[in-house]
Amino acid sequence: MTTIRLKELRKSFGNFDVIKGVNLEINPCEFMVFVGPSGCGKSTLLRLISGLEDITSGTLSFDDKVVNSLTPSQRGIAMVFQSYALYPHMTVYDNMAFGLKLAKGGADEIRKRVNEAAEMLQITEYLDRLPKQLSGGQRQRVAIGRAIVRDPKVFLFDEPLSNLDAALRVATRLEIAKLHAKMHETTMIYVTHDQVEAMTLADRICVLRDGNVEQVGTPLELYEKPQSTFVAGFIGSPKMNFLTGKFAEAYKADTLGVRPEHLQIVEKAGRWQGKLLLSENLGSESYLYIDIGAQEPLVVRQDGTARHQPGEALHVSPINDNVHRFDKAGKPA
Amino acid sequence: MPALVKQTAFYALVAIIVLFSVFPFYYAIITSFKTGNSLFTISYLPTSFSLANYVSVIEAGSFTRNLLNSVIVSSLVVMLSLLIAITASFALARVRFRGRSLLLLTILSVSMFPQIAVLAGLFEVIRLLGLYNTLWGLIFSYTIFTLPFTVWVLTTFMRDLPVEIEEAAIVDGATPWVIITKVFLPLMWPAMVTTGLLAFIAAWNEFLFALTFTSSTETRTVPVIIALLTGNSAHEVPWGAIMAASVIVTVPLVVLVLIFQRKIISGLTAGGVKG
Numbered sequence: 168m169t170t171i172r173l174k175e176l177r178k179s180f181g182n183f184d185v186i187k188g189v190n191l192e193i194n195p196c197e198f199m200v201f202v203g204p205s206g207c208g209k210s211t212l213l214r215l216i217s218g219l220e221d222i223t224s225g226t227l228s229f230d231d232k233v234v235n236s237l238t239p240s241q242r243g244i245a246m247v248f249q250s251y252a253l254y255p256h257m258t259v260y261d262n263m264a265f266g267l268k269l270a271k272g273g274a275d276e277i278r279k280r281v282n283e284a285a286e287m288l289q290i291t292e293y294l295d296r297l298p299k300q301l302s303g304g305q306r307q308r309v310a311i312g313r314a315i316v317r318d319p320k321v322f323l324f325d326e327p328l329s330n331l332d333a334a335l336r337v338a339t340r341l342e343i344a345k346l347h348a349k350m351h352e353t354t355m356i357y358v359t360h361d362q363v364e365a366m367t368l369a370d371r372i373c374v375l376r377d378g379n380v381e382q383v384g385t386p387l388e389l390y391e392k393p394q395s396t397f398v399a400g401f402i403g404s405p406k407m408n409f410l411t412g413k414f415a416e417a418y419k420a421d422t423l424g425v426r427p428e429h430l431q432i433v434e435k436a437g438r439w440q441g442k443l444l445l446s447e448n449l450g451s452e453s454y455l456y457i458d459i460g461a462q463e464p465l466v467v468r469q470d471g472t473a474r475h476q477p478g479e480a481l482h483v484s485p486i487n488d489n490v491h492r493f494d495k496a497g498k499p500a
Numbered sequence: 501m502p503a504l505v506k507q508t509a510f511y512a513l514v515a516i517i518v519l520f521s522v523f524p525f526y527y528a529i530i531t532s533f534k535t536g537n538s539l540f541t542i543s544y545l546p547t548s549f550s551l552a553n554y555v556s557v558i559e560a561g562s563f564t565r566n567l568l569n570s571v572i573v574s575s576l577v578v579m580l581s582l583l584i585a586i587t588a589s590f591a592l593a594r595v596r597f598r599g600r601s602l603l604l605l606t607i608l609s610v611s612m613f614p615q616i617a618v619l620a621g622l623f624e625v626i627r628l629l630g631l632y633n634t635l636w637g638l639i640f641s642y643t644i645f646t647l648p649f650t651v652w653v654l655t656t657f658m659r660d661l662p663v664e665i666e667e668a669a670i671v672d673g674a675t676p677w678v679i680i681t682k683v684f685l686p687l688m689w690p691a692m693v694t695t696g697l698l699a700f701i702a703a704w705n706e707f708l709f710a711l712t713f714t715s716s717t718e719t720r721t722v723p724v725i726i727a728l729l730t731g732n733s734a735h736e737v738p739w740g741a742i743m744a745a746s747v748i749v750t751v752p753l754v755v756l757v758l759i760f761q762r763k764i765i766s767g768l769t770a771g772g773v774k775g
């Protein structure tokens with residue numbers, strides 16, 4: 168049950184400002200996801216919260232208590248790293264028990280907590296193995312287990328799934344979602360640049376751009392009411408189509424955004440028309456790339472397999488006029 | 501058949517190298533088993549077998565005492581220099597501070613000075629500290645000479661250990677001392693064994709300091725004692741005894757290397773550093 172407050176938080180490496188005054192409040196027990204392009208400072212912000220990196224200026228507080236100068240263990244955080252970071256020379260059991268032993272927990276208590284966590288993550292049968300005898304997914308579960316046993320107030324993840332293959336990523340993502348449901352007293356912060364992870368796991372998402380907070384909101388808020396072209400382009404897959412010039416003027420905007428899933432092919436008298444350049448079939452859905460004379464082809468999502476051939480002339484219309492209008496500065500118009 | 505030629509040449513080269521490095525030791529062994537006049541006839545195969553030389557070396561004077569001195573000095577040098585080096589290398593590899601690389605270069609440059617250049621100065625220091633003619637004088641000076649290399653190697657090695665492992669330990673509440681002893685040390689065995697072994701060998705074989713900083717037979721180490729071995733008359737060089745003593749002195753090193761070679765190789769092949 169920890170509220171985390173970031174007030175004008177800044178971080179520079181030498182003269183290089185990485186985090187440029189972040190204000191953010193993370194609610195108790197919330198699952199907050201940081202997303203943003205590579206190098207925007209997600210990891211750095213997470214490390215400032217963890218205490219692994221010194222805060223240059225601003226205040227960080229947990230439950231109204233300023234924790235700027237506390238060590239990670241004093242802050243009561245636990246962290247799962249992208250590269251697992253297990254202790255290679257210790258068995259799975261010892262990996263998980265290490266922190267508890269340092270905290271001088273009783274032997275019985277330690278065994279109980281490690282066994283509980285191992286059971287929860289289904290790694291009980293590997294407790295005697297060394298990390299190198301485990302697969303990537305098992306290692307990551309051990310790393311999560313190591314964090315769980317410490318019963319942290321704040322649980323931090325830095326791209327925990329990005330070293331796993333696609334199938335395993337989905338499975339582990341579900342694991343983490345379950346974990347969040349079980350550890351309902353724990354505030355979680357999760358860094359990723361995979362927006363499916365962000366959309367599915369998050370209570371709220373914080374989009375970072377170049378060391379600043381671009382927008383904070385629930386996944387649906389970000390999807391439905393992006394406060395900038397940046398967020399609009401970042402959330403959603405495939406990416407939102409952006410149209411400028413005469414296409415946007417028709418809607419009295421400088422930039423017009425339409426999501427591929429909000430476009431449909433119509434028989435005639437569509438809002439736009441053009442030639443089909445190519446189509447991508449994924450089986451369950453397909454994407455049509457249509458050249459309507461804009462800078463980039465318009466992407467249209469269709470259910471099922473595409474029924475059109477390249478070269479075909481098609482009419483396209485936004486469904487229910489579901490479009491996003493942005494002004495010159497990229498803000499909603 | 502170029503492949504065959506290549507292979508033959510390769511093994512011929514290996515044979516030559518082995519011969520060159522092993523022959524002196526082999527010759528010392530077969531000589532140490534000879535007595536009397538046969539010492540002065542050259543033969544490449546064992547001709548006689550007698551332990552008389554060994555008995556005379558061990559019984560005569562203070563050889564066992566000197567052997568013990570060598571063991572004490574070398575072991576303490578290894579322990580002391582590894583302890584200092586591992587803590588120093590943690591700082592040099594992992595703690596960001598001003599002038600770190602300059603310090604590292606300075607440490608390395610210390611090892612550029614030849615022993616003879618610092619002999620007089622070091623002698624004064626040792627006298628000043630009251631360590632003259634004690635084993636501590638030798639331990640002190642050897643440690644100084646081993647440290648640059650040890651620190652350098654361990655620093656390089658520690659730099660390559662993944663930062664995340666250290667950070668995970670910090671999150672787990674580990675202090676720097678706990679990180680060094682419980683997390684890094686077990687990962688650094690290969691480097692520790694290698695540098696420790698080299699430090700041991702260097703201390704074990706060292707001659708110049710041992711000769712200069714000690715004066716009484718009881719504080720001498722083995723290399724000096726062997727050099728100072730005398731026969732019954734001034735003109736007789738006791739080759740048999742010298743060879744026997746040399747073999748006795750070399751055997752522990754060979755054993756150590758054989759024991760730890762396993763460890764070095766197993767440490768390297770384990771490759772367990774990556775999570």
Ligand SMILES: Nc1ncnc2c1ncn2[C@@H]1O[C@H](COP(=O)(O)OP(=O)(O)OP(=O)(O)O)[C@@H](O)[C@H]1O
Pocket residue numbers: 180183185203204205206207208209210211212360
């Ligand atoms: N120790 C450091 N010293 C100097 N610059 C750093 C350091 N750590 C990070 N940076 C810089 O800070 C910026 C933000 O880095 P950060 O790792 O937070 O990015 P990120 O958003 O996590 O990116 P990614 O998605 O690629 O992990 C980058 O430009 C990086 O080069």
Ligand SMILES: [Mg+2]
Pocket residue numbers: 209210211
């Ligand atoms: Mg990152």
